Amino acid sequence: METKTIPHAEAATKFLANPARVQWHDETLWFVRYKRDKIVNEIPEWEQLRNLASQIKEHTLSQLDQYLEQFEAAAQANGVIVHWAADAADHNRIVHSILQQHNARKIVKSKSMLTEECHLNPYLEAQGIEVVDTDLGERIVQLNKEMPSHIVLPAIHIKKEEVGEIFHQHLGTEKGASDPLYLALAAREHLRQKFLAADIAITGVNFAVAETGAIVVCTNEGNADLGAHLAKVHIACMGIEKLIPRTEHLSVFLRMLARNATGQNITAYSSHFRKPAPGQEMHIVIVDNGRTTQLGREAFRNSLKCIRCGACLNTCPVYRRSGGHSYHNATAGPIGAILAPNLDMRKNADLPFASTLCGSCTDVCPVKIDIHNQLYQWRQVLTQEGYVPAAKTASMKAMASVLSSPARYSFAGKWARKFLRWFPSLALNKRLNPWAKQRDLPTPPKESFREWYQKNGGNQ
């Protein structure tokens, strides 16, 4: 699936080619944001919870090494086998070696954005091992040979008629079927067989409790539990930032996660796995993959507080109108745009520019990450490091020179007004000026306010 990276603006242009579909995508996500607002407003202490969640995460990050060691010791005492992966390749090798030890051929996986980030599926498929994604949305995109376009709603970009066609091809459902109930029940039957036959289950982790070594996984479908309980071996993959110090802290995060993500009071299942069941085996793979580097970047470290609720995606005017795939990164949207440059500045230099800096992401963030501020700061870093296209850098420099001098500003304004009156077509030429693509200019005034004031204001 590794192909040449198409810059966000270019991919967004393709997405925008179908206005009716864009509007549908936009409205669907805005509805999720609306449900979130409604349910959040029912909790009088919501802002206090945000502060608490943020402080708990900041505290954990400030002692991350100690909490990781505490978690490892507790998990090992529980009979869990703990692995450490420095990067994505390391993670994939570790998971593969566990599968090999058990001679496992049938793998079920519940939602894990970490395994998407590490491209685990293509890696295992190259070794001849089939991984079945069991979250309905993830199964849909997997059958369609795509990546999830949203961290919580993986198939939010696909219409039900298209799901019908995908299922018709792969699961043999009736052609032309588009009823969500019919399609979901077909997937239920199909995936039940996979659960019952699986050798090993892979799950993600929502929270890892340092004091007990327990991991908590939240789903609505129950797929993580069906997988983990039916297979002989459970492998849970987690980034180092999933840690929280104590069990009681779960109360804060479980109150916030589903409310902020989808507007539900809580997910149907919040499962606490501490010890494997008798006769079963449990592994936890702790993954860094750039996270300790991000921890060292003062301006960006608090992005590691993220609990992956997806609210910043739902609220983002750019995400809603450009679609998750335009971000060419496992995690899309505003949070993806501040995490991705840490992984690869060259490849992801365009993402912090995929924002209006309106700040709505920051307003809805349950752990108070200053997302829009970090987007702005990434722009500075990426420009300084030379990852921003020369034309953008040059025009920004010219703009800075004009705006920093009143004389140059006044001179430029005068000539711009004349120029726009004489040659309006040049400024609106969509090839010469990308700004004119979806915009019209008003008729330029004959004089600036300053000029008008000098003529009229001074006399009175």
Add this chain to the structure above:
Amino acid sequence: MSRDKILAAARQNKPAPVPLPEIPAFAWPAEDLLASFSAALEKSGGKANLVKAGTPIAPAVKALYPEAQRIVNYVDGDTAVNEQLVQDPAAIDVVVLKGQLGVAENAAIWLTDWDCANRVLPFLTQHLVLVIDKDTLVGNMHHAYAVMGQQNPAYGVFIAGPSKTADIEQSLVIGAHGPRSMQVFLIER
């Protein structure tokens, strides 16, 4: 070794210590916990039934699911029947389990592997019936963890309604992989 590398990098790059906050005793505003619980459960696609202590559950379950053939009932069912049915857990129609407590704000019910008999039962069954004492209702999740937070079971789960998905165009479908319905009996003493 990746372990030492990661820990060394975390040690090197972590910010200055930040204190851990205390969680205040947040109250749940609604006085009627049962009403909150029932409303939250209904919103999640489940249903609450209030029954007097001593009322047999088994006939009520049979009445709710008249078509069900294989009912595993760990509350007031036949132990021998249960043992026989759980040999083939994928064929079970209804599972009846006793939960430890219920949470008013979100209708979550806490069960551990001791309460489930087998961890997979509440997920693999076609329909789930949970029974709790009405007196175990607490207001919010902070109150819940204050009660069960120190248990540290090998496995424990908050269940708040039947299995569901909205992954196809945000249309809610009840019965994704797990139970297609959930009924809760609250016993009033």
